[in-house]
């Protein structure tokens with residue numbers, strides 16, 4: 516699959532490497548332009564290339580939005596309609612400034628700025644270094660680290676769950692984008708290395 520990644524920081528680079536290793540074609544982008552990513556993509560190997568964010572959005576059948584939460588307005592105008600978009604973002608007021616979420620979950624707020632996109636919250640509750648090192652496709656699912664997935668679109672959630680399993684983690688369904696409050700910053704499961712069973716126990720869900 517062609518995957519476009521918007522954001523080439525800690526999470527963007529870790530996901531580019533994992534998706535490339537799993538055999539996907541990846542376009543990585545940042546805010547400063549592809550020429551600033553030459554060394555990065557060279558290190559990530561032949562399945563990863565650098566593009567502008569507009570080009571990466573067009574290239575990807577599936578997109579990942581992994582920019583600082585406070586920069587959400589810079590996503591406007593990208594061609595995301597109809598595409599599955601993974602939202603990894605977390606809102607930290609001290610980093611991102613005061614933003615009125617209008618009482619919504621962080622990902623419901625983000626989805627409003629990605630018109631027509633099939634938004635799936637995932638990879639928000641794992642540190643980038645753990646994401647880069649803890650996936651193991653050789654392990655049985657029950658021994659793998661859990662990655663929480665939430666979406667209002669069940670098919671999109673299934674697609675992202677399969678991707679999560681292909682890179683060596685296990686997906687734990689936490690419900691809708693509004694339900695994804697259960698793994699936002701400050702929650703009991705945020706940043707914790709849990710198996711699927713442990714995660715479901717902590718959340719009190721069966722997903």
Ligand SMILES: NC(=O)c1ccc[n+]([C@@H]2O[C@H](COP(=O)([O-])OP(=O)(O)OC[C@H]3O[C@@H](n4cnc5c(N)ncnc54)[C@H](OP(=O)(O)O)[C@@H]3O)[C@@H](O)[C@H]2O)c1
Nearest residue numbers: 522523524525526545546547568581582589604605642643
């Ligand atoms: N770091 C973690 O361990 C971690 C874990 C889970 C979730 N998260 C969340 O994931 C998100 C990304 O975190 P991070 O730590 O990876 O961020 P980061 O290291 O600060 O990198 C952010 C990246 O976003 C790029 N960017 C900004 N605006 C953009 C735009 N309009 N189009 C394309 N790229 C754009 C930046 O490019 P320039 O450098 O060119 O400006 C940079 O490459 C945040 O919401 C964070 O809270 C982080």
